Amino acid sequence: MTTTHDGFPATRRLMLKGAASVALIGLGNLPFSVAPAFAAANDKYPEDAFKQKSDADAVKALYGKTAEPSDKVKMDAPEIAENGAVVPISVSSTLENVTSISILVAENPNALAAFYLIPAGTLPSVANRLKMAKTTNVIAIVEAGGKLYSTAKEVKVTVGGCGG
Amino acid sequence: MRSAIHFASAALALAALSFGAMPFAVAADTPDPAADAKAFQKFFTEKFPKVKLDDFVNGPYSMNEDMHRQWEEKEQFPPYDFSLDLGKEMFAKPFKNGKSYADCFPNQGIGIRQNYPTFDEKEGKVVTLELALNRCREANGEAPFSYVKDEMAALTAYMAFTSRGKPFDIKIPNDPRALEAYENGKRYFYTRRGQLNFSCASCHVQNPGERIRAEVLAPALGILNAMPIYRSEWGGMGTISRRFTTCNSQIRGVPLEPQSDEYRDLEYYLSYVSNGLPVSGPGARP
Amino acid sequence: MASTIRVRATSSGETTEVQALIQHPMDSGYVKDAKGDLIPPHFIQQLTFEHDGKNVFLADWGPAVSKDPYVKFSFKGGKKGDDLKISWVDNKGASDTTTAKIQ
Numbered sequence: 001m002t003t004t005h006d007g008f009p010a011t012r013r014l015m016l017k018g019a020a021s022v023a024l025i026g027l028g029n030l031p032f033s034v035a036p037a038f039a040a041a042n043d044k045y046p047e048d049a050f051k052q053k054s055d056a057d058a059v060k061a062l063y064g065k066t067a068e069p070s071d072k073v074k075m076d077a078p079e080i081a082e083n084g085a086v087v088p089i090s091v092s093s094t095l096e097n098v099t100s101i102s103i104l105v106a107e108n109p110n111a112l113a114a115f116y117l118i119p120a121g122t123l124p125s126v127a128n129r130l131k132m133a134k135t136t137n138v139i140a141i142v143e144a145g146g147k148l149y150s151t152a153k154e155v156k157v158t159v160g161g162c163g164g
Numbered sequence: 165m166r167s168a169i170h171f172a173s174a175a176l177a178l179a180a181l182s183f184g185a186m187p188f189a190v191a192a193d194t195p196d197p198a199a200d201a202k203a204f205q206k207f208f209t210e211k212f213p214k215v216k217l218d219d220f221v222n223g224p225y226s227m228n229e230d231m232h233r234q235w236e237e238k239e240q241f242p243p244y245d246f247s248l249d250l251g252k253e254m255f256a257k258p259f260k261n262g263k264s265y266a267d268c269f270p271n272q273g274i275g276i277r278q279n280y281p282t283f284d285e286k287e288g289k290v291v292t293l294e295l296a297l298n299r300c301r302e303a304n305g306e307a308p309f310s311y312v313k314d315e316m317a318a319l320t321a322y323m324a325f326t327s328r329g330k331p332f333d334i335k336i337p338n339d340p341r342a343l344e345a346y347e348n349g350k351r352y353f354y355t356r357r358g359q360l361n362f363s364c365a366s367c368h369v370q371n372p373g374e375r376i377r378a379e380v381l382a383p384a385l386g387i388l389n390a391m392p393i394y395r396s397e398w399g400g401m402g403t404i405s406r407r408f409t410t411c412n413s414q415i416r417g418v419p420l421e422p423q424s425d426e427y428r429d430l431e432y433y434l435s436y437v438s439n440g441l442p443v444s445g446p447g448a449r450p
Numbered sequence: 451m452a453s454t455i456r457v458r459a460t461s462s463g464e465t466t467e468v469q470a471l472i473q474h475p476m477d478s479g480y481v482k483d484a485k486g487d488l489i490p491p492h493f494i495q496q497l498t499f500e501h502d503g504k505n506v507f508l509a510d511w512g513p514a515v516s517k518d519p520y521v522k523f524s525f526k527g528g529k530k531g532d533d534l535k536i537s538w539v540d541n542k543g544a545s546d547t548t549t550a551k552i553q
Contacts, residue, residue: 043505043508045495045496045510046510050510050512078230078233078234079230080230081234082231082234082235082380082396082450083396083397083450085396085397085399085516085517086238086243086396086450086516086517087516088234088237088238090522105514108514109478109480110512110513110514112512112514113511113512113514113515114509114510114511114512114514114515115509115510115511116507116508116509116510116523117505117507117508117509117510118507119504119505119506119507119508121506121525121526121527122506122507122523122524122525122526123465123523123524123525123526125523125524126521126522126523127237127520127521127522127523128515128516128519128520128521128522129515129516129519129520130514130515130516131476131478131513131514131515131516132514133480158375158377158379240469240522241456241458241469241470241471241520241522243471243518243520245456245471246456246471246473246518399517
């Protein structure tokens with residue numbers, strides 16, 4: 001599966017670097033500092049991060065670092081999702097210099113659900129609707145000033161969003 | 165969290181119902197639809213004293229605060245928007261013979277949803293909006309649509325939208341056949357069927373607001389005022405026909421053909437007892 | 451054919467609030483069809499919002515975003531009557547673009 005970037009000519013400039021980082025993760029043991037071109041740092045589609053199973057691996061593939069819990073990351077999610085196929089989730093932050101927000105669903109087949117690039121001038125707040133396979137933690141990660149901050153909330157799912 | 169249906173208590177309550185303890189089961193000998201509707205609405209407003217009468221048209225969302233919040237979020241940009249626009253477009257587009265849906269309906273089809281189903285004294289039967297739409301198509305040389313989703317849902321979504329807020333105004337003319345259709349619909353509503361041996365009333369009269377497995381049951385009062393609906397479970401739109409057939413499969417019964425006489429009568433009864441409640445369709449549901 | 455993209459963008463003077471709803475199956479690749487065959491993944495991967503020649507928001511989505519996806523965000527600036535350009539591209543290379551007026 002390859003992504004077509006025809007609609008996004010601006011992304012081409014980083015395609016090479018992106019490919020390099022994918023290769024590095026494949027090798028697994030090279031220091032990340034050599035290849036800082038994690039998807040989160042540019043606007044290329046972070047294919048590799050979306051393929052990771054666990055939330056920890058997805059965050060590593062996306063940002064190359066880990067997040068610390070912070071009460072400055074706010075997440076609004078229902079206690080019980082009315083249907084796992086459509087779970088309204090919104091994330092906002094009171095942190096300064098937010099550059100991205102990502103949302104992960106811990107026990108989905110692939111944890112990373114959505115990544116949002118927040119350019120300067122855009123408010124650090126996003127609302128969307130996600131699928132959840134079962135009751136699990138939803139994790140919000142806010143990137144601010146080059147660091148990662150997170151919060152998590154368990155959402156109960158009674159009808160899974162992956163079933164037929 | 166409250167538990168699912170308790171079979172024992174459901175059975176007891178139904179037994180009580182069949183002995184005439186509930187107001188709407190009393191008038192078995194002399195049919196009195198007006199008294200039925202009054203008793204039906206009184207039953208719901210007494211069972212849910214905090215829910216305003218007009219709010220029952222919002223189904224399970226009127227019953228539960230957490231769900232109400234998710235609903236409000238969804239209504240900011242409702243998932244039936246695409247269907248509504250498609251319906252508007254389809255409704256305005258003439259048939260091959262140059263006529264259009266507007267020619268088949270009073271007031272060009274605008275703001276009339278609350279009057280359906282009607283009783284057609286010529287035919288001697290109940291005519292639902294979905295049936296009238298397909299008859300309109302066939303009379304103009306067009307193939308009928310599937311009754312359950314897509315185009316039919318889009319058309320009825322648009323027609324409901326033009327009638328939003330108008331109170332249901334279902335009429336039972338002075339015709340013994342109309343009264344009989346009403347009585348048949350009522351009987352269908354309260355008759356148990358399927359492997360689960362549930363009637364429509366088991367879920368939607370006795371247990372609205374409770375969960376049956378994962379889902380919060382909608383109250384029967386006002387349930388049709390919100391049709392058609394976008395159901396997240398369906399991942400799309402569904403009509404009244406779809407609602408009835410799925411209900412029957414969910415109790416592991418064999419669904420009837422959409423727009424069969426029984427379903428037409430059922431819709432007639434269920435709409436009549438919701439008279440006075442506003443049209444809220446198209447709706448969005450879990 | 452009508453656009454797959456629905457947008458509501460409202461300016462409060464200082465900020466513009468944008469809501470978008472897109473018609474797309476967002477197939478996850480984990481659901482089977484009536485015959486029991488897996489429906490292959492088909493989902494929007496990137497969604498961009500452009501105002502005044504620059505990106506004000508970019509979404510990268512996986513298949514866990516709901517069918518007919520919805521997103522809401524706000525950005526500083528934007529006046530009534532300004533253009534907001536919205537584009538998406540999915541994993542099969544299909545795409546759509548629309549331009550909406552800020553209200």
